[in-house]
Amino acid sequence: MRNIMIIIKKQLKDTIKNKTILIQFILFPLMTVIMENAITLEGMPELFFTKLFAIMYIGMAPITSVAAIISEEKEKNTLRVLMMANVMPWQYLCGVGFYVWAICMIGAGVMSLGFSGKDRAFFLGLMGIGFFISILAGACVGIFAKNQMAATSLVMPGMMILAFLPMLSMFNEKIAKVAKIFYTEQLKNILEKMSFSDMPENAVWIILLNAVVFVFLFSFVYKRKGLE
Amino acid sequence: MIQCQNIYKSYDTKTVLNGIDFTIPDGEIFGLLGPSGAGKTTIIKILTGQLSFDKGAVRILDKEVGDLTGEDKKQIGIMMDQFGLYERLSCADNLKIYADIYGIPHSRVKEILQRVGLADSTKLSAANLSKGMRARLLLARVFMHKPKIIFLDEPTSGLDPQSMRAIHRIILEKKKEGCTIFLTTHNMEEATALCDTVALLNDGKIVDYGKPKEICRKYNHQKKIILHLSGGEDLELSHEKESAKQIYDLLQAEEIETIHSSEPTLETVFLELTGRDFGEEE
Numbered sequence: 488m489r490n491i492m493i494i495i496k497k498q499l500k501d502t503i504k505n506k507t508i509l510i511q512f513i514l515f516p517l518m519t520v521i522m523e524n525a526i527t528l529e530g531m532p533e534l535f536f537t538k539l540f541a542i543m544y545i546g547m548a549p550i551t552s553v554a555a556i557i558s559e560e561k562e563k564n565t566l567r568v569l570m571m572a573n574v575m576p577w578q579y580l581c582g583v584g585f586y587v588w589a590i591c592m593i594g595a596g597v598m599s600l601g602f603s604g605k606d607r608a609f610f611l612g613l614m615g616i617g618f619f620i621s622i623l624a625g626a627c628v629g630i631f632a633k634n635q636m637a638a639t640s641l642v643m644p645g646m647m648i649l650a651f652l653p654m655l656s657m658f659n660e661k662i663a664k665v666a667k668i669f670y671t672e673q674l675k676n677i678l679e680k681m682s683f684s685d686m687p688e689n690a691v692w693i694i695l696l697n698a699v700v701f702v703f704l705f706s707f708v709y710k711r712k713g714l715e
Numbered sequence: 716m717i718q719c720q721n722i723y724k725s726y727d728t729k730t731v732l733n734g735i736d737f738t739i740p741d742g743e744i745f746g747l748l749g750p751s752g753a754g755k756t757t758i759i760k761i762l763t764g765q766l767s768f769d770k771g772a773v774r775i776l777d778k779e780v781g782d783l784t785g786e787d788k789k790q791i792g793i794m795m796d797q798f799g800l801y802e803r804l805s806c807a808d809n810l811k812i813y814a815d816i817y818g819i820p821h822s823r824v825k826e827i828l829q830r831v832g833l834a835d836s837t838k839l840s841a842a843n844l845s846k847g848m849r850a851r852l853l854l855a856r857v858f859m860h861k862p863k864i865i866f867l868d869e870p871t872s873g874l875d876p877q878s879m880r881a882i883h884r885i886i887l888e889k890k891k892e893g894c895t896i897f898l899t900t901h902n903m904e905e906a907t908a909l910c911d912t913v914a915l916l917n918d919g920k921i922v923d924y925g926k927p928k929e930i931c932r933k934y935n936h937q938k939k940i941i942l943h944l945s946g947g948e949d950l951e952l953s954h955e956k957e958s959a960k961q962i963y964d965l966l967q968a969e970e971i972e973t974i975h976s977s978e979p980t981l982e983t984v985f986l987e988l989t990g991r992d993f994g995e996e997e
Contacts (some may be wrong), residue, residue, distance in 0.1 A: 493815045498803070503838070504803040563799035568856075571793055572816045573785035643927070 494582025495589075500591070500707065508552050512590050515544035516597035523601055524695070527606030534601045538678045539654060541598055541610070544591070545617035546671045550625040553587050557629025557714075558638035566714060576714040584622050585642050591618045606681055616694065616695045617674050623701040627708045670697035716741055717762065717864065717897065722771035724757060724919075731757050732768070733919040739912070744886070744896040746906040748914035748981060755899035756795070758916075759866050762897065763793055766903060775864065788807045792862035794853050796869055800841040806852050807837040810859060817860035824859070832881055846917060847878025854885055865889060869900045883909060884982075901979035913981065917989040927981060933985045939977040945970050 502508050522536040531688035532538075558568035567581060595614040599607045622643060632638035653675040666672040673690040680686060724732040731754050739745040747755050760766035762773060764780050774779040776787050783791075800809050810824045828834055831851040836844065844852060850870060857865060867886070871879040881961040886909055890896060900906055906913050907927045914924045923930055938954040942965065950965075952958040965971050979987070 490816065493812060496815070497804075497812050500808055501803055503802060563802070564795075564797050565799045565801060567765075568793075568798050569816075570789075571765075571788065572813060573788050574816060 490578040491585065491692065494569075494574070494579055495586045498583060498586040501643040508555060511552050511570075513550045515540045515548065516594040518601070519598045532679075537598055537601050538675065541595070541678065542615060542649045542653045542671050542675045544594060544598070545614065545621055545674060546648075546653075547646050548594070549591055549618050549621035550585050550628070550646055550649070553583060553622050553625030554584050554628040554632065554638045554642045555635060556587075556637045557569055557626065558632045561629075561714075562634040569715065575623075576709075579714065580626060584626065586619050587622055587625075588615070608700075609681060610678070613674055613677060616698075618669065620670050620694070620698050621700055623698070624649070627701065627704050630705075630708045630712050630714065638642050672695045716774070716777070717745075717760070717895065718772070718774040719762065720772045720774075722752075722758075722761060723765070723769045724761065731919045731930055732761075735771070735919075735921060737914055737921065738922060739895055739897060741895050742890065742893050743911040744890055744909050745900060746910035746913040747899045747914055747916055748901065748903065748906050748985070749880045749899075750901055753916045754919040756868055757919075759793070759795065759868050759897070759899060760806070763791060763866055764788070787853045789860060790863045792857035792860070792865040794857045794865075794867045794870055796872060797964070798853065800849065800852060800856075802842040803840055805838045805840055806833055806844070806855075808817060809841055809852065809893055810856060813856055813859060819860060827855045827859050831858075831885060847874050850874055850878060850882060851885075854882060858885070858889060861892075863892050863894065865896045867896065867987065868901055869901070871900070871902065882970070903985075906981060915985050915988065917985070922988045923984070930981065934987055934988070935976075935978045941975045942971050943973040943975075943978060945972050 509609070516579050519537050520541045522540070523534065526536070557566075560569075568581070570576065592611070592615060595611055595618075599610050601639070602610050625642070628638055628641045633640075633643055649669060649671045651671060652662060652666040653672045656666040656672060658673075663672075670693065673687070673693045676687045717737075719737050721733050722735040723730070733956055735754075735758060737745070737901055747758060749755055757766065761768050762775065762780065762781055775783065776790060778787065801812070804812075806828060807824055810827065811821055813819075814824055825834070825837065828837055831854055833848060833851055833855065835850060841849065841852065854867075855871065857867075870886070871882050874882070885907070886896060886898070888991075898906075898910065898912070906956060912925065913927050913930065914921045915930075916922070927931070940952045940954065940958060940962070942950040942952065944950060944965070952961060962971075962974075
């Protein structure tokens with residue numbers, strides 16, 4: 488537990504000075520606050536921008552930041568030094584994963600300002616699940632990629648699919664058919680209803696299946712490549 | 716004590732270590748000398764458990780290297796050329812991470828930075844350090860938890876003479892404190908100045924092993940004394956009785972400016988044994 492806390496503390500100090508990661512965490516919560524307060528259109532669903540940006544936030548921030556953090560540590564060989572100092576790989580991954588999840592949840596907290604009571608808890612719960620799956624996806628890329636450059640190249644297409652397909656699916660049925668196999672699309676559908684009772688039938692199963700797929704993918708990549 | 720017995724290591728069909736054997740007693744500085752690609756870093760990686768080997772036995776801290784526990788590894792410090800720093804963090808923050816891991820109070824961070832001459836740079840980010848300062852910060856990270864065994868992979872490679880001397884001073888201080896130090900280098904002056912014992916490594920094989928001066932004496936085939944006379948000319952004399960009288964006479968006549976013996980350096984010994992220069996790559 489001590490080593491996990493040390494990793495979290497290290498990441499916190501590093502993020503303050505790492506503008507590229509910092510911007511990932513701040514961008515969508517900030518845009519949500521600005522857009523919700525600046526734009527009101529007739530017929531626009533309630534909290535439209537919050538729900539739209541929330542899904543983009545899930546599909547972008549955790550994946551890119553986890554992949555960038557792990558691949559940078561691998562490239563600079565700081566990860567090897569941590570391992571030599573008896574920090575276990577699982578402690579490192581838990582530290583980075585929990586740190587990114589917690590920061591994203593703070594961002595989600597800012598985005599949830601427009602919700603009240605139960606809806607806010609519902610929103611935060613969904614965001615927490617989404618962040619968890621995205622962190623697994625980001626860890627797969629970070630472990631697989633040899634360096635930051637490779638990680639960025641691998642993250643880009645995945646991020647585009649997960650973050651933008653749910654938005655594009657609102658305008659195109661064909662895209663919606665493809666997008667529905669991804670957890671971000673299902674999370675968007677659930678967010679639109681904002682209740683467990685109206686939840687789309689297969690949504691929970693698809694989200695669960697996505698989580699299982701990424702857990703398996705993570706185990707496979709980790710067994711093959713390890714952390715060094 | 717570090718014991719390495721008959722180590723073999725191959726990558727595919729290429730044998731990179733071919734029966735490596737040596738023992739390093741506690742409190743000694745051991746130097747592994749050889750050109751780039753000779754297998755120095757591979758040996759460090761094997762000794763520190765980062766790399767497996769095909770055959771042989773390695774014992775560190777009275778245990779087989781594979782049996783070292785996490786606590787044992789905390790008694791080992793490693794500085795490798797490719798080991799990085801957290802570029803965006805300050806010198807102090809870089810060390811504080813490891814102070815926390817090793818359970819060392821943060822007050823020691825300041826003390827160790829002072830010791831390696833970085834007291835004025837505690838708040839400077841690692842990205843802004845010069846090569847010499849980076850090397851000293853890496854050394855500080857290695858020494859901070861007072862390890863019993865220290866592995867240094869070319870610690871002064873590419874550094875200016877002043878930084879090199881500063882690092883030599885720190886290494887010798889650690890030896891005085893009782894650390895066992897394993898050093899790889901291709902700088903024979905460094906090896907002669909620091910090491911109690913050296914091994915000359917070529918193509919994955921140790922070609923000679925012993926105290927630096929003994930190795931040099933062993934290969935002193937010429938056995939000549941070179942006198943530089945006040946007249947400007949050099950005089951070469953052999954190590955024989957007859958030369959003593961001649962030197963005595965010249966000294967009496969105050970005609971000698973310098974006297975040198977012709978012992979070879981580690982570099983010339985290596986050249987004689989392998990036909991290769993330290994600077995050559997595989």
